Amino acid sequence: DASWEIDLFGSLRRQSEAVFRDADAAEAALxxxxxxxxxxxxxxxLSWRGTQQRLQGRRRNVANLQENIGLLEAMLDAGRGTELEVRRQRALGLSVAAQVPALEAEVVRQEQRLAVLTAQPVAELRAMLSPERPLPAVPELVAVGDPQAWLRRRPDVRQSEMALAAATARVGVEMAELYPKLNLLGSFGWTAASGGDLFEKAAERWRIGPSLSWSFLNVGRVRRYIEAAEARAAQALASHEQTVLRALEETDNALAGYRAAQESAVLLQQADDEAGQSLQLARARREAGAGNEIDVLDAERTWLDLQDQALAAQVQRATALVALYKALAGDFVEAAPAQ
Structure with a gap:
């Protein structure tokens, strides 16, 4: 026996549409x-590599400060310096050295975090990646155009859109229950007076005919189902609208965050360069007898602080760019160079 439903009022078409939209929504969710x-x-x-760079910088600074302390101690022994200068340089050296353990612990923590995110042991991660590399260069950001034009690229927006389409299709499925259903019924078999004639050609029997069914006695129940489906569609519409608004908010915030991080990174790098030049001038004045060690210490302290701030700003700019690519559903994975 077989039965075929003739889709007079679109019930089967709407059911099929709902199933396909559900599949699209699941794919978008993934x-x-x-x-x-x-x-x-x-x-x-990026945070891991950035912290590695900051740690390297602090270690270099500690070594340079130790060298300066040795020079000041030699000058003190030769009667050309003061104990105050030596002690102030020692205090600065200890202050910078105290930052090294915290940065070392932060490198380990970020390394563990990266291993968890990539679902592999830390040992395998270390074997795969170079021990230390510079922070990857941040590519120039091209014009992104109207953020609304990027909305359909976002999988969360596509997911909510497909969920809305599926819910709307199911309203049509329920509305089709108000109308009759037409089925074609068919059967095939054999009829014979004796067993020997059972499978002869003349014994074959075919039957085909229509079957009409209609739930007109259950119209109230069907209307309740329609109302429930419409309520679910309205809920899906509200959810889609909220998803779009959140996407616009995330995109605008990511753009603003990247612009701010970019500006801060540029300014802090300029400040770092100026502080480095100031330190060289202070040392030159000291050697020429026109300056003193206090000026050098102040210039060195300023340069060390700005150097670390500039590195941190570079990391912030890079992570802000990733956040922007995420908000715009850009392909930042293929764009990133292998490190």
């Missing part, structure tokens, strides 16, 4: 998870 994980991995990697 894409959204992957997008978030990829962004977290990129940001964790």
């Amino acid at each position: 894409d959204d998870v992957l997008r978030s994980v990829e962004a977290e991995v990129a940001q964790a990697y």
Whole structure:
């Protein structure tokens, strides 16, 4: 026996549409998870490399300060310096050295975080990545255009849109229950007076005919189902609108955050360069007898602080760019160079 329903009022078409939209929504949800994980991995990697660079800088600073302390102690022994200068330089050296353990612990923490995000042991991660590399260069940001034009690229927006389409299709499925259903019924078999004639051609029997069904006695129940489906569609519409608004908010915030991070990184790098030049001038004045060690210490302290701030700003700019690519659903994975 077989039965075929003739889709007179679109019930089967709407059911099929709802199923396909559900599948599209599930695929978009998976894409959204992957997008978030990829962004977290990129940001964790950038933070890890940035902290490594800050740690290297602090270690170099400690070594340079130790060398300066040795020179000042030699000058003191030769009667050309003061104990105050030596002690102030020692205090600065100890202050910078005290920052090294915290940075070392932060490197380990970020390394562990990156291993968790990439689902591999730390030993395998270390074997795969170079021990230390510079912070990846941040590419120039091209014009992104109207943020609203990027909305359809975002998987969370596509997911909510497909969920809305599925809910709307199910309203049509329920409304089709108000109308009759027409089915074609068919059967095939054999009829014979004796067993020997059972499978002969003349014994074959075919039957085909229509079947009409209509739930007109249950119109009240059907209307309640329609109202429930419409309520679910309205809820899906509200959810979609909220998703779009959140996406616009995230995009605008990411753009503003990147612009601010970019400006801060440029200004702090300029300040770092100026502080380095100031330190060289202070040392030259000291050697020429026109300046003193206090001026050098002040210039050196300023340069050390700005150097660390400039490195931190570079990390902030890089992670802000990742956040922007995530908000715009950009392909920051393929764009990033292998490190």
